[in-house]
Amino acid sequence: MSLHDDAVRTLESWAAPDRDQDVLRRDFLTHLSTHPDGLARSCVPAHVTASALIVSPKRGEILLMLHRKAGMWLQAGGHCEAGDATLAGAALREATEESGILGLVLRGDPVRLDRHPAPCRPGVVEHHLDVQYLAIAPPGSVPRRSEESLELAWFPYDQLPSPSDVDALVATATAAYTSTSADHPSSSMPAAWVRPSRKPRARSDRG
Numbered sequence: 001m002s003l004h005d006d007a008v009r010t011l012e013s014w015a016a017p018d019r020d021q022d023v024l025r026r027d028f029l030t031h032l033s034t035h036p037d038g039l040a041r042s043c044v045p046a047h048v049t050a051s052a053l054i055v056s057p058k059r060g061e062i063l064l065m066l067h068r069k070a071g072m073w074l075q076a077g078g079h080c081e082a083g084d085a086t087l088a089g090a091a092l093r094e095a096t097e098e099s100g101i102l103g104l105v106l107r108g109d110p111v112r113l114d115r116h117p118a119p120c121r122p123g124v125v126e127h128h129l130d131v132q133y134l135a136i137a138p139p140g141s142v143p144r145r146s147e148e149s150l151e152l153a154w155f156p157y158d159q160l161p162s163p164s165d166v167d168a169l170v171a172t173a174t175a176a177y178t179s180t181s182a183d184h185p186s187s188s189m190p191a192a193w194v195r196p197s198r199k200p201r202a203r204s205d206r207g
Helices: 003-013 019-034 087-099 167-183
Strands: 046-056 061-067 076-079 112-117 127-136 149-156
Touching: 003 019, 003 087, 003 127, 019 046, 019 112, 019 127, 046 087, 046 167, 061 087, 076 087, 076 127, 087 127, 112 167, 127 167
Parallel strands: 046 127
Antiparallel strands: 046 061, 046 076, 061 149, 112 127
């Protein structure tokens, strides 16, 4: 199965959490049906990308990057590469490369879709069609900043930095994890992830 086929399969089978997300799902599928190269960074005026919100269950916090080009705090993610076999694999590779954390585990299906202005080639590429996942960091993870970002830091989910563009993703991921935990009481996600934290913001690369 090609990466394109996997993306189509993933989006066709994904249960969108609301009507707006389902509209995006259909738009992404239309893009892929009309662009055989729809996941390549060379595809214009838009292309599909993959990202992951990295969560530390032990800390009850999320890891964000101050993106060098976008100038705001974002989750890890980026372009699909020729060696990526699946969308989930692309998201995991990007999260690993940009966080420096080994042993990240993607949690199931995508959490959310997002269409936003593309910072990669302004004036040429109009939008990134981002498929967003949730990644769990192992205990004791020590992130390391990559060249993609100016800064790397852990934040409580209810104390997000500014400027950022992750509010909707964090809210959707929290709701999805809360629902999953209710259906599966053995889930390892601690209450800190679904309950407001009073921890101060972290400004260190160290986990």
